[in-house]
Amino acid sequence: MKTLTTLLLAITPALLWxxxxxLPNPLxxxxxxxxxxxxxxxxxxxxxxxxxxxxxxxxxxxxxxNKRLAMATxxxxxxxxxxxxxxxxxxxxxxxxxxxxxxxPGGLRMNAKVVDTYRPYDLALLKVEVSGLxxxxxxxxxxxxxxxxxxxxxxxxxxxYGVVSVKTRNLDDANKGFLGVGLKSxxxxxxxxxxxxxxxxxDAGLKAKDIVLKLNGTMVASVEExxxxxxxxxxxxxxxxxxxxxxxxxxxxxxxxxRGDVPDAMRRFExxxxxxxxxxxxxxxxxxxxxxxxxxxKPFECGGPLVNLDGxxxxxxxxxxxxxxxxxxxxxxxxxxxxxxxDGKFFHPETEELEKSKSNLxxxxxxxxxxxxxxxxxxxxxxxxxxxIIGK
Amino acid sequence: MKILVRPRFSIWLLxxxxxxxxxxxxxxxxxxxxxxxxxxxTLVAKVQPAVVCITNKAMAGTGSxxxxxxEGLILTAAHVTQATxxxxxxxxxxxxxxxxxxxxxxRGSDAGLAKIDVPGEYPFAEMGDSNLLKLGxxxxxxxxxxxxxxxxxxxxxxxRVWQRDPEGGIFTxxxxxxxxxxxxxxxxDGKVIGIHSSINASAEHNRHxxxxxxxxxxxxxxxxxxxxxxxxxxxxPNRPKLGLTLDREKLTGGAPILAVVPDSKAEKLGxxxxxxxxxxxxxxxxxxxxxxxxxxxxKAGDVxxxxxxxxxETLAHEIELLPGKAxxxxxxxxxxxxxxAEPGDQPKEEPKKPRTMxxxxxxxxxxxxxxxxxxxxxxxxxxEVAQDSPAAQGGLKPxxxxxxLDGKPIRTSLNLAEALRRHKPGDKVSFTIKRGAExxxxxxxxxxK
Numbered sequence: 001m002k003t004l005t006t007l008l009l010a011i012t013p014a015l016l017w018x019x020x021x022x023l024p025n026p027l028x029x030x031x032x033x034x035x036x037x038x039x040x041x042x043x044x045x046x047x048x049x050x051x052x053x054x055x056x057x058x059x060x061x062x063x064x065x066n067k068r069l070a071m072a073t074x075x076x077x078x079x080x081x082x083x084x085x086x087x088x089x090x091x092x093x094x095x096x097x098x099x100x101x102x103x104x105p106g107g108l109r110m111n112a113k114v115v116d117t118y119r120p121y122d123l124a125l126l127k128v129e130v131s132g133l134x135x136x137x138x139x140x141x142x143x144x145x146x147x148x149x150x151x152x153x154x155x156x157x158x159x160x161y162g163v164v165s166v167k168t169r170n171l172d173d174a175n176k177g178f179l180g181v182g183l184k185s186x187x188x189x190x191x192x193x194x195x196x197x198x199x200x201x202x203d204a205g206l207k208a209k210d211i212v213l214k215l216n217g218t219m220v221a222s223v224e225e226x227x228x229x230x231x232x233x234x235x236x237x238x239x240x241x242x243x244x245x246x247x248x249x250x251x252x253x254x255x256x257x258x259r260g261d262v263p264d265a266m267r268r269f270e271x272x273x274x275x276x277x278x279x280x281x282x283x284x285x286x287x288x289x290x291x292x293x294x295x296x297x298k299p300f301e302c303g304g305p306l307v308n309l310d311g312x313x314x315x316x317x318x319x320x321x322x323x324x325x326x327x328x329x330x331x332x333x334x335x336x337x338x339x340x341x342x343d344g345k346f347f348h349p350e351t352e353e354l355e356k357s358k359s360n361l362x363x364x365x366x367x368x369x370x371x372x373x374x375x376x377x378x379x380x381x382x383x384x385x386x387x388x389i390i391g392k
Numbered sequence: 393m394k395i396l397v398r399p400r401f402s403i404w405l406l407x408x409x410x411x412x413x414x415x416x417x418x419x420x421x422x423x424x425x426x427x428x429x430x431x432x433x434t435l436v437a438k439v440q441p442a443v444v445c446i447t448n449k450a451m452a453g454t455g456s457x458x459x460x461x462x463e464g465l466i467l468t469a470a471h472v473t474q475a476t477x478x479x480x481x482x483x484x485x486x487x488x489x490x491x492x493x494x495x496x497x498x499r500g501s502d503a504g505l506a507k508i509d510v511p512g513e514y515p516f517a518e519m520g521d522s523n524l525l526k527l528g529x530x531x532x533x534x535x536x537x538x539x540x541x542x543x544x545x546x547x548x549x550x551x552r553v554w555q556r557d558p559e560g561g562i563f564t565x566x567x568x569x570x571x572x573x574x575x576x577x578x579x580x581d582g583k584v585i586g587i588h589s590s591i592n593a594s595a596e597h598n599r600h601x602x603x604x605x606x607x608x609x610x611x612x613x614x615x616x617x618x619x620x621x622x623x624x625x626x627x628x629p630n631r632p633k634l635g636l637t638l639d640r641e642k643l644t645g646g647a648p649i650l651a652v653v654p655d656s657k658a659e660k661l662g663x664x665x666x667x668x669x670x671x672x673x674x675x676x677x678x679x680x681x682x683x684x685x686x687x688x689x690x691k692a693g694d695v696x697x698x699x700x701x702x703x704x705e706t707l708a709h710e711i712e713l714l715p716g717k718a719x720x721x722x723x724x725x726x727x728x729x730x731x732x733a734e735p736g737d738q739p740k741e742e743p744k745k746p747r748t749m750x751x752x753x754x755x756x757x758x759x760x761x762x763x764x765x766x767x768x769x770x771x772x773x774x775x776e777v778a779q780d781s782p783a784a785q786g787g788l789k790p791x792x793x794x795x796x797l798d799g800k801p802i803r804t805s806l807n808l809a810e811a812l813r814r815h816k817p818g819d820k821v822s823f824t825i826k827r828g829a830e831x832x833x834x835x836x837x838x839x840x841k
Binding site for chain 2: 035037147
């Protein structure tokens with residue numbers, strides 16, 4: 001018997017010693033400078049890789065105090081750049097600098113203002129009053145697992161380098177479909193073990209001991225497959241589950257909830273050791289599409305281009321999210337969000353999804369209303385009959 | 393003071409003079425990087441399916457492992473199987489579970505073996521030769537950082553070897569975190585050259601056990617022998633305790649006290665929540681991890697000097713260390729003692745029984761609940777429920793994790809023990825617990841017993 005407890009797993013203390021042996025001789029640590037991912041010998045190899053994209057890379061400072069806040073990426077020749085919103089919005093006045101280039105031999109320093117933000121990806125759109133900047137060229141190809149990467153800065157060599165760790169996925173846990181059942185695989189098939197209160201499963205009438213036969217018309221082989229399929233659906237999406245209850249098969253429709261509706265206590269546990277090696281980005285999770293890589297970025301090094309060995313921009317670095325991980329918004333997503341950049345604003349792709357959810361829910365309400373009317377009528381008929389019998 | 397069983401086959405050459413560390417040759421170019429990228433992509437596709445998550449039913453912790461033959465033999469870290477116990481739940485990257493068994497472990501070197509119990513043909517990686525490793529060699533780390541996550545495969549991390557140590561350690565800048573323990577380090581041919589073991593504050597400081605350290609121990613590991621002493625693990629059952637809960641998240645300026653075990657020596661000394669430990673036997677303490685490291689070098693019964701900050705005040709105390717396996721008893725002793733007994737009298741302890749905390753001297757009739765807690769777990773985990781006890785009647789079960797008591801958050805066993813201590817027999821308390829994926833609220837009426 002296996003009971004899948006995905007939520008519990010995430011809060012389990014994951015094992016790794018945090019207290020290593022002392023090195024035989026502290027001097028030996030000198031190897032770090034030589035072999036770390038900011039070591040000059042390796043960065044040198046990446047110089048041709050960042051040559052193009054660095055000309056479209058900028059650095060964002062606060063005017064007051066001249067503090068480095070984030071990197072930015074030029075996205076239009078009309079003076080628009082994108083950057084990491086949460087790092088810059090707190091500062092009243094912003095300054096942007098660009099690398100030295102044939103266009104600006106001395107480098108460029110310009111005032112910038114935030115004209116729009118897009119929360120799901122923590123992006124801000126900056127406007128500078130300079131035209132003719134060189135917009136970055138986004139790659140159409142998705143970076144596959146194991147692709148070598150570099151983060152461009154303003155210099156000839158990149159800030160640091162690394163590799164694609166996990167292919168693009170949805171990190172917006174709150175925005176995944178959630179049914180609310182505990183499942184186990186038994187001899188009869190996938191058996192519902194428990195149904196959470198106030199969940200989509202509860203409202204749909206699923207019960208413990210029901211055997212799941214099909215999900216949206218397809219056989220489900222394992223608990224994992226069931227969870228993966230449900231998780232890939234959107235909240236408010238309707239799913240159909242064929243179950244067997246006391247030797248009777250029936251279809252049950254459930255309208256998924258947001259996973260965000262689960263109590264706080266079940267939220268992801270963060271290993272405190274993630275904070276051992278330097279600050280993480282304040283805003284570092286929940287991105288609806290993110291490419292995970294192992295570049296060890298500082299929070300103020302996010303917002304700039306991420307390139308592959310062909311020098312193509314595969315994403316925009318958006319967070320340093322843990323000791324082992326940073327996240328980038330894949331280029332395909334960024335391109336979609338920039339559909340309306342000429343108007344000085346982000347395009348909101350979720351409006352389409354919300355429209356769809358809305359019509360889904362409206363249809364469901366209609367169906368339930370019709371059902372209510374019918375049932376009320378049945379009830380009236382029965383009451384009348386009853387009255388007739390008693391009346392006699 | 394530190395008794396240390398050395399790994400038996402530790403014949404590592406130290407990195408020689410710093411000046412001779414090789415750097416990338418000048419003729420290295422982008423073409424070289426592209427070739428490496430190709431090799432990394434090929435190796436990841438080949439070996440990623442063999443990188444398993446190792447845990448157990450109680451989820452006492454999750455680590456990683458690498459399958460090294462088609463029958464399902466697994467290399468892992470000693471401290472992984474020492475934490476999970478013998479019966480293992482092995483999870484494949486695609487979410488498939490199989491049962492496994494822990495084999496031998498050398499706690500000194502931190503190498504361990506395990507096997508899958510279900511016969512089958514499993515994906516596996518070949519073992520390489522870590523003796524051939526040179527400083528500057530490129531490598532790839534895989535594992536299950538943060539525990540098993542269905543929505544992602546074991547993340548890929550790239551790095552180079554920058555150091556070796558005489559105890560069989562390989563240091564790389566492949567970043568690791570909790571959950572990676574026992575996972576594999578590969579050379580670019582996709583052969584296993586190391587097992588993830590520990591990290592330190594710097595992002596480059598990731599220590600792996602060299603594979604060749606393990607070869608000398610092979611027969612003993614296969615024979616399920618367990619030997620050696622853990623030197624530093626957070627799961628080290630022998631590491632003595634202070635009787636304090638410390639803040640792990642603050643990294644500089646000392647180790648702040650979050651809670652003091654009721655009736656412990658620490659409480660009797662007057663230590664309080666908010667005090668910050670700054671020195672331990674004269675050694676400066678920047679954070680929690682430093683305290684743990686110092687504790688690992690000592691044993692129960694040692695008396696140590698600690699220095700603390702309380703506001704602007706500096707306090708110095710001598711404190712006796714408690715046995716590591718000391719459990720926090722949620723159930724107070726049965727009040728058999730004569731009520732007229734002197735306040736200083738301690739109920740007699742049975743010989744050999746580990747000392748329990750809080751010290752067994754009830755100051756007033758305590759409420760009885762009947763749930764045993766795991767004092768070593770990171771959360772308030774119930775391990776046993778006494779038959780017909782208030783806990784049993786209220787519906788509490790082993791493996792429940794208590795998250796709230798009467799609506800107030802509970803983070804550790806200590807929190808819970810302390811919160812329960814404030815109650816008297818007859819009080820009705822509400823437990824909010826996690827049971828698997830469910831969250832339940834249960835009413836328990838405490839009794840006198």
